[in-house]
Amino acid sequence: EVQLVESGGGLIQPGRSLRLSCVASGFTFDDYVLHWVRQAPGKGLEWVSGISWNSGRIAYADSVKGRFTISRDNAKNSLYLQMNSLRAEDMALYYCVKDYSSNWDEMGIFENWGRGTLVTVST
């Protein structure tokens, strides 16, 4: 069974930094594209960032480009999101998501989701 467990969320002041982590199990971690998708309270879904199996391809939503950095450690079955210069509009539940595909050119099917970690940006 695929399991994705996020951690690292919490209350943070605007302008500060936070690092989210996701530990995966139940599949061959380094075979798949992985993503972060977020959901603001009471709102819809927003894709944040994706990373290929070997970290050779990375993409970001314009809303986080230049502030957030996605990375992965295949030896630790872990995915990360470094979030800098946090803003009120970054407040959301952040989901770690495994793609259906291992092929970057066909990526973007969000097959398996974690339960999310909540990031609250407030003074």
Next chain:
Amino acid sequence: EIVLTQSPGTVSLSPGERVTLSCRASHSVPRNYVAWYQQRPGQAPRFLIYGASTRGTDIPDRFSGSGSGTDFTLTVSRLEPEDFAVYYCQQYGSSPLTFGPGTKVDFK
């Protein structure tokens, strides 16, 4: 960026009824790369359909998807109590990946 619009915003139905949800794209979605997800209250989204019409593993056949170009639909042939939820379409044919705003299916 491809913007997705979903309609209706909310639909109220009873178990056993059929529902068809619409997803319209601002531009043609390359290769009809559209997926659908279900989100029940307090839960993470659940993957249903990819490639506009292919069900994911273990997704019941009462869920079906269709469409091409800019117009896509998700149909639930007979609503079960657990199907009352929010449904999102999403396109992965073009970066950035984008979602529609969702359609809520609730109890009449």
